[in-house]
Amino acid sequence: IVVFENLFVTQCPALSYLSDDMMVSQMLNIENCHNLTTIPANMQNIGYIRIVNCQGLTSLPEQLISVNNLVIKDCLNLISLPNNLMVNNLLILTGCKGLVSLPKNLKVKSHIDLEGCSGLTTLPENLKMCGGYLDLTNCENLSSLPNNLHVKGWLDLTGCTSLTKL
Numbered sequence: 583i584v585v586f587e588n589l590f591v592t593q594c595p596a597l598s599y600l601s602d603d604m605m606v607s608q609m610l611n612i613e614n615c616h617n618l619t620t621i622p623a624n625m626q627n628i629g630y631i632r633i634v635n636c637q638g639l640t641s642l643p644e645q646l647i648s649v650n651n652l653v654i655k656d657c658l659n660l661i662s663l664p665n666n667l668m669v670n671n672l673l674i675l676t677g678c679k680g681l682v683s684l685p686k687n688l689k690v691k692s693h694i695d696l697e698g699c700s701g702l703t704t705l706p707e708n709l710k711m712c713g714g715y716l717d718l719t720n721c722e723n724l725s726s727l728p729n730n731l732h733v734k735g736w737l738d739l740t741g742c743t744s745l746t747k748l
Contacts, residue, residue, distance in 0.1 A: 696721055718742055
């Protein structure tokens with residue numbers, strides 16, 4: 583296994599995958615790798631994952647269960663996240679238009695930003711947030727919010743044009 587503390591991969595348009603023999607302990611930053619379809623499955627308990635503008639990425643490995651900060655921006659074909667994902671601080675999934683739902687067991691301890699996730703239709707009924715804010719700006723197909731949703735900070739529903747129930 584090749585271990586990196588931090589790995590930065592930028593502007594590698596032909597790169598289609600990162601080997602499962604690779605482990606990153608602190609920060610994985612991937613930008614503009616349009617053919618990337620997967621990240622290594624052994625990214626457990628990593629501090630920070632940031633993936634920007636990787637159109638080939640459709641999902642994250644199910645083995646990814648705990649991350650401090652997860653930032654995914656403008657990955658238009660991302661459709662799913664791991665089922666038991668726990669984010670210890672910040673979850674940002676902006677501009678991920680292919681994302682239609684979040685995992686039913688998702689736990690986020692701080693902030694969730696889903697701005698521009700226009701494919702998102704519902705949030706999980708048992709979404710666990712311990713604090714912070716929930717930004718649902720321009721989630722145009724979101725039709726309702728969970729009955730037991732508790733947001734300690736602020737909630738932004740600007741541009742949620744299909745929202746019929748609060």
